[in-house]
Each structure stands twice: as structure tokens, then as C-alpha cells.
Amino acid sequence: MNNTHRQIAVIGGGLSGICSAYFLAAKGYEVAVIERRAHAAEEATFGNSGLLAPGAAMPLTLPGAFATFAGRFQEEPRVLLASGADFKRNRWMRQTRQAQQQRFAANKLRLTRLSAYGQELTRQLQEHYAMEHENSSGVFHLFRTPLEAARMASLQEGAQQCEVKHKTLDTAEIRLLEPAFSSEAALAGALYYPDDIAGNCVLFAKQMRNAAQELGVSFHFSSTVKSIQPEFGGRVALELESPHLDSRLTTDGVVLAAGMQTAELLRPLDTPLPMRALQSYSALVPVKNPDDAPNMALFDDSYKVAMTRLGNRIRITGLLGFMPPSQAIPPKALRNLLKIAGDYYPNAANYNQAHFWSSTIPILPNGMPLFGPTRHGNVFVNVGHGVTGWAAAVGSARVLADMVAGEKSAVDTEGFLPQDLAA
Known part of the structure; x- marks a missing residue:
């Protein structure tokens, strides 16, 4: 994008959108964030696990789902599946299995590098702005089956190449x-991973909103972008429904960090994204016995579930489902989250007092974040970080701002760009 074009609209007021806006504003752009919800960080970010963990960062592929299909784990499925035939879902899941089999090691290495960059940026931001946080150090990455544990060698190799401290444990x-x-x-x-961190991602996102506002970023809530229309002369027009913005906004560029809405807005521009919407389920439970509660976070690789300690609460996040969004959480999700937590810390919390919620997250077949320019040079995306993607979201936001400004980034972008999807 031409550096003389200075106005950028960011669609999405979650972590990716807020951080994209912050880093763009830090480079001198005039930035407006447009969010359909009434507040920041109310969708995918609200369901973030709280892991700020380059070592435990994993491409979010779903091999456990195929064991579910095969009849195993019916009572404790690794991935919840809506009943009935869904051929598009099945084809998509074959693609994710292929990515896991063929490109897992390379993608893991890329994601670890991006996440390490994002973790360092987050630490700098928390220190610079004296942010409140609930950070804890140290993350256990646990494998229940020999098949899953077989990947440990490639994980260790990636950690070693990225200089991430790690150790195998019994x-x-x-x-x-x-x-x-x-x-x-x-x-x-x-x-x-002793240097991996866990904390309160939503708290960080809200404080980043304040930091972005200090740099001049304007936030427009309860505002929905209906369409994006590239115009002659390199401008972009947004059609809006908003109580406090005109129905048409013209800007020099746009960043789509709006979850599944990103794919909907790009489809008319002949820029399809092969994203699927998943439900992520979370529980927050009060600590009952502090001596029996964890001080460090863990990530259960089998169920893609993270446990993080936030003061006198424990957050359990990440069980995934190809399920329609609903106010009613599937009973299996409720049972599984508490069962997984109880496997590791049975006496830690009042599990019968759990508060549950679900979040919709977008995921690509390779389980990787996607950021960078689309075929329309001034239309950018920044999506797909997943429930454990706090560090990657911060890192990709900074790299994206570098791309928009035409500057060299600190992280190799291969494997993250929209143009790489066809590779």
C-alpha cells in the first residue's frame, strides 16, 4: 500500500483488530475500528484460553475428530459434531487432516516464531503502559496417547530452533x-515450557483499546459493515449500518479482523477463504482449595483444552465443536470440560459452581493464522488465530502494520499470507 495513503478502517474490535489498529496508529495512520458488538473483545477474544505461549503454540488441526467419527470417545469426544450428514464439513476435515500429516512440523515452526515475537511485544506493551495483568509463568503441554506423544520430537526440534526453553517430564x-x-x-x-506465560487475554485487549485511543484510534461500536467495494483510484468504500456513522465510509485501506464475517465480506470480491466456524467452550470455576489448585497453566493436546489460573479462579477453555451457535451449551461440552479439569486437579475448585459460555471462532484447514494483503492490494486480513492464539495475534498485528507501511517485518511471513492458501 502506498505510504501516502493514511486512512485505514479496521473491521473487528477483538484482540486482532485492536492490536492491528494500535500498531497502524503507531506508524502514523489515521485508524477507525468498526465493531458490530456494543463493547470490545466480546466474541472470539472472549473465548481465548489465556495462553501466551510460543512453546505450546500449535496449528489448530483436529485429528481427534476422526477418532470421534470412527466411534471412539463417544462419551468424551475430542471434537463435538452436530448430528446429520455434512459433506462440506467432512471434506474440510479431510483437508485439515492432510495439513496435519504433511505440513505440521513446518507450520509449527512458523507459528512458534510468530508467537515468540508476539509474546515479547506483549511483555513490552504491558511494561510500557504499566498494564494490570494476571500473568503466571510456566506451561505444561500434556499428551494422553502414544500417537499424540509421537509428535513431541518435532515439537522439541521447533522449540530448539526458536530458542524456546523446554524440557520433557514424567x-x-x-x-x-x-x-x-x-x-x-x-x-x-x-x-x-518455563518461559511460556498464561494470563487474562480479555483484560489485555481492553487495555490495548485504551492504548490505541491514546494514539488517536476511534472506535465505533454497534456498527456493522454490510459490504466492501474497492473504488477507482485505490480507495475502498464500506457500506455500514451504524447509529453514529454515515451509511457509506470511504477510506484508503481496510483490515478485516472480523472472524467469520471476514469470509462473508470477501466472498463478493472473488476472494474466498476456506474458513469454518467452530464453537469453543469455556468454563470459569472458583478455587476451593488453594493448595490443591495449579499455579502454572497446562494444555491438554488430546482435547485441545487449556487450564489457566486467574487469581482465585480457574479458566478451562478450548473444547471445540462443529455445532451451531446456541445459548444452550451441549451437555457433553459441560461434562467434558469439568472432567478434563478434574483429571488433573480434582480438588482444586468448586466445579459444581462453574460458569459456562461458548464462542465462535474461525479456523482454516491448516490451523494457522492468516494475515496480509488480498488480491485487492489495499484490502488486508488478520484472522484465524484460534483459542490459544494470543501471542500470534499480537505478532501478526505488528507484522501486518509493517506490510501496510511497506516496511520489512521481523518475522518471515511465508505460510501466513492469503496467497499461500493455494500452495
Whole structure:
């Protein structure tokens, strides 16, 4: 994008959109964020696990779903599936399995580098703005089956190449670091990342909104973008429904960080994105026995579930479902989240007092974030970070701002660009 064009609209007021707006404003752009909800960070960001963890960062492919299809784990499915035939879903899941089999190691390495960059940026921002946080250090990455544990070698290789500290542990060694960990939990393997962090992603996103406003970013809530129309002369027109904006807004460029709405807005521009909407389920439970509660976070690779300690609460996040959005959480999701938490910390919390919610997240077949310019040079995307993508979202927002400004970025963008989807 030409550096003389200075006005940018960012669609989406979650973590990706807020951070994109912040880094663009820091480079001197005039930025407006347009969000359909009444407040910031109310959709996918609200369902973030809280892991700020380059070591545990994983392409979000769903091999466990195929075991569910095959009849295993029916009572405790790895991925919840809506009943009935869905041929588009099945074809999409074959693509994600292919990505996991063929490109997992390379994508893991790319994602770790991006996440390490994002983690360092987050630390700098928290320090610079004296942000409140609920950070804890140390993340356990746990594998329940030998098949899943077989990937540990490639994970360790990626961590070593990215200079991420890590160590393999058995259950006894985990208990030395985390005495509350249950010895009843059967594991096929475990990795420990001492420098990985967990915290409150929503709190960070809201404080980043304040930081962006200090740089001049304007936020427009309860406002929906109906369409994007590239115009002659390199401008972009947005058709809006908003209580406080005109129905048509013309700008020099636009960043789409709007979850599944990103794909809907790009479809008329002949720029399809092969994203699927997944439901992510979360629970927040009060700590009952502090001595039996974790001090460090964990990520259960089998169920794609993270547990993070936030003061006197424990957050359990990440069980995924190809299910329609609903106010009613599927009973299996409720049972599974608490069952997984109880496997590791049975006496930590009042699990019968859990507060549940679900969030819709977009995911690509390769399980990777997607950011950069589309075939329309002044229309950019920044989506697909997933429930464990806090660090990657911050990193990609900074790299995207570099791209918009025509500057060299600190991270190699191969594998993250829209043009790479066909590769």
C-alpha cells in the first residue's frame, strides 16, 4: 500500500483488530475500528484460553475428530459434531487432516516464531503502559496417547530452533514443579515450557483499546459493515449500518479482523477463504482449595483444552465443536470440560459452581493464522488465530502494520499470507 495513503478502517474490535489498529496508529495512520458488538473483545477474544505461549503454540488441526467419527470417545469426544450428514464439513476435515500429516512440523515452526515475537511485544506493551495483568509463568503441554506423544520430537526440534526453553517430564517430575497435579492422570508424554506465560487475554485487549485511543484510534461500536467495494483510484468504500456513522465510509485501506464475517465480506470480491466456524467452550470455576489448585497453566493436546489460573479462579477453555451457535451449551461440552479439569486437579475448585459460555471462532484447514494483503492490494486480513492464539495475534498485528507501511517485518511471513492458501 502506498505510504501516502493514511486512512485505514479496521473491521473487528477483538484482540486482532485492536492490536492491528494500535500498531497502524503507531506508524502514523489515521485508524477507525468498526465493531458490530456494543463493547470490545466480546466474541472470539472472549473465548481465548489465556495462553501466551510460543512453546505450546500449535496449528489448530483436529485429528481427534476422526477418532470421534470412527466411534471412539463417544462419551468424551475430542471434537463435538452436530448430528446429520455434512459433506462440506467432512471434506474440510479431510483437508485439515492432510495439513496435519504433511505440513505440521513446518507450520509449527512458523507459528512458534510468530508467537515468540508476539509474546515479547506483549511483555513490552504491558511494561510500557504499566498494564494490570494476571500473568503466571510456566506451561505444561500434556499428551494422553502414544500417537499424540509421537509428535513431541518435532515439537522439541521447533522449540530448539526458536530458542524456546523446554524440557520433557514424567508425572513425578510434573508434581515436583506443581505439587497439586494429580498422579491419577495417565499421560503418554509431557513437555514443560518455563518461559511460556498464561494470563487474562480479555483484560489485555481492553487495555490495548485504551492504548490505541491514546494514539488517536476511534472506535465505533454497534456498527456493522454490510459490504466492501474497492473504488477507482485505490480507495475502498464500506457500506455500514451504524447509529453514529454515515451509511457509506470511504477510506484508503481496510483490515478485516472480523472472524467469520471476514469470509462473508470477501466472498463478493472473488476472494474466498476456506474458513469454518467452530464453537469453543469455556468454563470459569472458583478455587476451593488453594493448595490443591495449579499455579502454572497446562494444555491438554488430546482435547485441545487449556487450564489457566486467574487469581482465585480457574479458566478451562478450548473444547471445540462443529455445532451451531446456541445459548444452550451441549451437555457433553459441560461434562467434558469439568472432567478434563478434574483429571488433573480434582480438588482444586468448586466445579459444581462453574460458569459456562461458548464462542465462535474461525479456523482454516491448516490451523494457522492468516494475515496480509488480498488480491485487492489495499484490502488486508488478520484472522484465524484460534483459542490459544494470543501471542500470534499480537505478532501478526505488528507484522501486518509493517506490510501496510511497506516496511520489512521481523518475522518471515511465508505460510501466513492469503496467497499461500493455494500452495
